Amino acid sequence: MWWDWNYAWSIVPELLRAIPITLAATLEGFVLACLLGLPMALAKRSQLRWLSWPVTAIAEFIRCTPLIIQLFFYYYALPSFGIVMSAMTTGVIGLGLHYSTYLAEVYRSGIDSVPRGQWEASRALNFSRGHTWLRIVLPQSVPPTIPVMGNYLIVMFKETPTLSAITLVELLTTAKNIGSQSFRYLEAFTLVGILFLIMSYPSAWLVRKLEVHLGRRERRAASHGR
Amino acid sequence: MDVKRKVEESAPPIVRYKGISKAYGDHQVLDHIDLDIRPGEKIALIGPSGSGKTTLARLLMTLEKPTSGTIEVNGEQLWHMERKGKLVEADEKHLHRVRGQIGMVFQHFNLFPHMNIIRNVMEALVHVQKLPKAEAEARSLEMLERVGLKDRTHHYPSQLSGGQKQRVAIARALVMQPRIMLFDEVTSALDPELVGEVLDVIKNVASEGEMAMMLITHEMDFARDIADRVLFTDGGRIVEQGPPEQILEHPRSERLKLFLARFRRHFGDSADVMTAVGLE
Numbered sequence: 444m445w446w447d448w449n450y451a452w453s454i455v456p457e458l459l460r461a462i463p464i465t466l467a468a469t470l471e472g473f474v475l476a477c478l479l480g481l482p483m484a485l486a487k488r489s490q491l492r493w494l495s496w497p498v499t500a501i502a503e504f505i506r507c508t509p510l511i512i513q514l515f516f517y518y519y520a521l522p523s524f525g526i527v528m529s530a531m532t533t534g535v536i537g538l539g540l541h542y543s544t545y546l547a548e549v550y551r552s553g554i555d556s557v558p559r560g561q562w563e564a565s566r567a568l569n570f571s572r573g574h575t576w577l578r579i580v581l582p583q584s585v586p587p588t589i590p591v592m593g594n595y596l597i598v599m600f601k602e603t604p605t606l607s608a609i610t611l612v613e614l615l616t617t618a619k620n621i622g623s624q625s626f627r628y629l630e631a632f633t634l635v636g637i638l639f640l641i642m643s644y645p646s647a648w649l650v651r652k653l654e655v656h657l658g659r660r661e662r663r664a665a666s667h668g669r
Numbered sequence: 670m671d672v673k674r675k676v677e678e679s680a681p682p683i684v685r686y687k688g689i690s691k692a693y694g695d696h697q698v699l700d701h702i703d704l705d706i707r708p709g710e711k712i713a714l715i716g717p718s719g720s721g722k723t724t725l726a727r728l729l730m731t732l733e734k735p736t737s738g739t740i741e742v743n744g745e746q747l748w749h750m751e752r753k754g755k756l757v758e759a760d761e762k763h764l765h766r767v768r769g770q771i772g773m774v775f776q777h778f779n780l781f782p783h784m785n786i787i788r789n790v791m792e793a794l795v796h797v798q799k800l801p802k803a804e805a806e807a808r809s810l811e812m813l814e815r816v817g818l819k820d821r822t823h824h825y826p827s828q829l830s831g832g833q834k835q836r837v838a839i840a841r842a843l844v845m846q847p848r849i850m851l852f853d854e855v856t857s858a859l860d861p862e863l864v865g866e867v868l869d870v871i872k873n874v875a876s877e878g879e880m881a882m883m884l885i886t887h888e889m890d891f892a893r894d895i896a897d898r899v900l901f902t903d904g905g906r907i908v909e910q911g912p913p914e915q916i917l918e919h920p921r922s923e924r925l926k927l928f929l930a931r932f933r934r935h936f937g938d939s940a941d942v943m944t945a946v947g948l949e
Contacts, residue, residue, distance in 0.1 A: 558779075560775060560777050560778075560779035561779060561781065563730075563732050563775065563779060564775065564779035564780075564781070566730070566731065566732060566768075567730050567732075567771075567772065567773040567775075567842070568792070568793040568797065568841070568842075568845065569765060569768050569769050569793065569797045569845075570792075570793065570796065570797060571765070571796075571797075572761070574796055578792070578796075579781060582783050583781075583782065583783055
């Protein structure tokens, strides 16, 4: 049983139809991860113990257990507590929550990279805490993290096949379904791999370009001193 | 240029340090400091690095907390406040109110790199003093003109020289009209040829202001020109203080003599120091 071009072409449209759902799960999960990651980073470095401790513990727990187990838990175990979500919702929440713990670390490194002098100048000018965060620290800590964020977006995209485990019909599930109907797996799985490559590679290239661009800007700023 | 003004001897102090100590673990940085600064008085702090002079300013700017002792600003406790008749640790609201009377210029400028020059200067006027934008901008422009940077308002900090950056930082602190301004080694990070322009701006400010100043500096000539009083700190204590002529030309303590002599050797200061130390 060797590669059959005609058959391969015939299944491409069906595979392409699975792309939107794969992209949607990635993007929605990423947005959720970005939104959750920031407050998580702030909570973790908070001086309020009652806030920083539980958030740190939960984040560590999520980060140190496999995504697939979390997905199984949300999809198959939560219904016994009366919480029932669709595969897509579960997938987005699962991906988003899991990667928010990584993005929180990215935000943290960005925040830590803001020189201490910026905090001190804010204090000397009598800025409120909120103003210091919103106008001084965050605007300087987010841009340098953008390339790393981009990398996580690609990692999350490549992680979407995990969602097939909770019956989400994304690319991998579609390929599996095609294969089980015709008993031909070679074309379907190869094409899925190629589709992932076609979408990941240019994104990775874009992220690298962005990194070089931001690096150059950063160096320019640094060479003039702050 | 003689910029000294008459300081009212009898006026209550604008800042009063009482028994201030600061320690990091076992390391005692400040050791029971008592110091009064009168309104409008210009004091210069000199001393070897690590002698506590910068910490003295940082405690007043509330960047660091004293281990013990109290600081009063205009008769009011800085690090403490009264609650139900008892003196308790100050909360952020209290610090915010008292801190408004203090301004600071840093060794490394600490301009906001993502804001242009006018924005750097305006920001606190708009968001802390809550001035209308137009008024804040007008006042900021006026201040930038005073430091000679009116034509740079839409540049970003990274486009300025060190001296220009420091002048923006001075404008930014000055525009808030503090009662006392702290200058923490503001020329130490500058290339030698840029030091003059910054010192000129400070002299100019000193000559017209009612504002008190605390200058932490290694520029002895500058200290002499500008200060009403020079204080020599060493080992966390104020070892000697007095009018600039007395401190710089007729030092009494051995430590100050030694400091000035070393200083002379490194930086080539005026010869009278040598005479005073008896090395000539």
